[in-house]
Amino acid sequence: MTTPSATPSATRQRVLTGDTPTGRLHLGHYVGSLENRLRMQDQYDCYFLLANMHAFTTRADKPDDIRADTIEIVKDWLAVGIDPDRSTVVLQTEVPAIAELTWFFAMLIPFNRVMRNPTLKTEIDTKGLGDTYPFGFPMYAVGQCADILAFRPVYIPVGEDQVAHIEMCREVARRFNQVYCNVNPKTEDEDYPKAGGVFPIPQAMVGKIGRLVGTDGVNKMSKSLNNAIFLSDTPKEVVKKVGKIFTGRQSPTEPGDTTNALFQFVDAFIKDEARVAELKRRYAAGDNIGDGHVKQELAENINALLEPMRQRRAEYEKPGGDDLVIDIIREGTKRANVVAEQTLAMAKDAMRIGFFGRELGLR
Numbered sequence: 001m002t003t004p005s006a007t008p009s010a011t012r013q014r015v016l017t018g019d020t021p022t023g024r025l026h027l028g029h030y031v032g033s034l035e036n037r038l039r040m041q042d043q044y045d046c047y048f049l050l051a052n053m054h055a056f057t058t059r060a061d062k063p064d065d066i067r068a069d070t071i072e073i074v075k076d077w078l079a080v081g082i083d084p085d086r087s088t089v090v091l092q093t094e095v096p097a098i099a100e101l102t103w104f105f106a107m108l109i110p111f112n113r114v115m116r117n118p119t120l121k122t123e124i125d126t127k128g129l130g131d132t133y134p135f136g137f138p139m140y141a142v143g144q145c146a147d148i149l150a151f152r153p154v155y156i157p158v159g160e161d162q163v164a165h166i167e168m169c170r171e172v173a174r175r176f177n178q179v180y181c182n183v184n185p186k187t188e189d190e191d192y193p194k195a196g197g198v199f200p201i202p203q204a205m206v207g208k209i210g211r212l213v214g215t216d217g218v219n220k221m222s223k224s225l226n227n228a229i230f231l232s233d234t235p236k237e238v239v240k241k242v243g244k245i246f247t248g249r250q251s252p253t254e255p256g257d258t259t260n261a262l263f264q265f266v267d268a269f270i271k272d273e274a275r276v277a278e279l280k281r282r283y284a285a286g287d288n289i290g291d292g293h294v295k296q297e298l299a300e301n302i303n304a305l306l307e308p309m310r311q312r313r314a315e316y317e318k319p320g321g322d323d324l325v326i327d328i329i330r331e332g333t334k335r336a337n338v339v340a341e342q343t344l345a346m347a348k349d350a351m352r353i354g355f356f357g358r359e360l361g362l363r
């Protein structure tokens with residue numbers, strides 16, 4: 001095997017997470033997961049997966065959109081501060097071990113268990129998939145176990161909506177270790193590798209706000225519900241969208257509810273705690289403070305957060321930017337395959353199908 005320029009770190013524990021390229025990332029992604037990813041880049045060997053195969057589970061007829069969204073998500077990542085020198089960007093469809101592990105894991109999880117996965121059920125409802133979704137749609141939940149376990153990570157930074165998937169992944173990991181590595185089912189989760197398991201039992205790590213409300217003040221922030229503030233929105237768009245956050249409050253002297261949608265945003269995006277306390281005190285008392293004023297301050301703070309992202313993103317929006325992005329994906333995927341192939345070989349040995357190594361006979 002050739003040694004890639006940056007070899008995977010032997011000392012740092014691994015972290016894996018991913019996004020499905022179905023559109024631009026928004027503030028909900030930021031507080032739910034991206035912020036944690038940024039924090040983890042130094043301490044952990046981080047892998048960020050472009051789950052482009054998963055995008056085909058609901059948009060198989062839109063390959064051009066999926067391709068464009070894949071590039072866009074990397075631009076969002078780079079804009080936020082994901083650093084390709086420290087972290088590894090991975091393209092799912094060029095990591096064959098993921099597809100292979102998906103098959104292995106599909107044998108270890110009952111069909112009905114997959115269909116009971118609450119995140120899948122919610123998606124079927126909110127995306128209006130009815131009963132015409134493809135076989136591959138529920139399959140993606142099994143695929144996600146493989147995305148994760150291919151990297152044998154300890155943590156998975158995700159928003160709250162993903163926790164059900166991570167729970168399934170943990171079940172699959174335990175089961176694999178019990179069935180093929182003779183690990184005693186009574187083993188504590190953290191002791192599986194020590195007990196001879198191929199896979200650690202990874203933990204979800206949910207951000208400071210696992211479920212950010214949308215600008216409609218009711219639903220979770222979501223691209224498809226038209227209530228999202230995107231990381232790539234212009235300053236004007238931010239002001240306009242913040243202006244629309246619904247509270248129902250009538251006047252600056254009406255005692256306000258400081259747990260309403262507006263203040264959920266204030267808590268999430270105004271960093272100055274003393275200022276937040278002051279705003280809350282006056283708002284609760286109806287001390288001549290209008291929603292408009294709070295919104296203006298909130299929009300300023302959100303724009304201050306997004307400004308450096310806009311600047312970093314601009315670098316990749318120049319001509320040739322897509323090529324830079326593709327290079328980053330290629331380099332990252334190469335590194336990722338080193339780890340994933342190693343995992344696959346370990347899994348095959350455990351399953352007694354490791355008769356010989358990969359021999360594709362290409363050369």
Ligand code: TRP
Pocket residue numbers: 016017018019020049051054144147148156158162
């Ligand atoms: N399903 C995740 C989402 O829609 C994306 C994803 C794919 C993922 N594979 C993953 C997240 C592995 C964490 C780990 O956001």
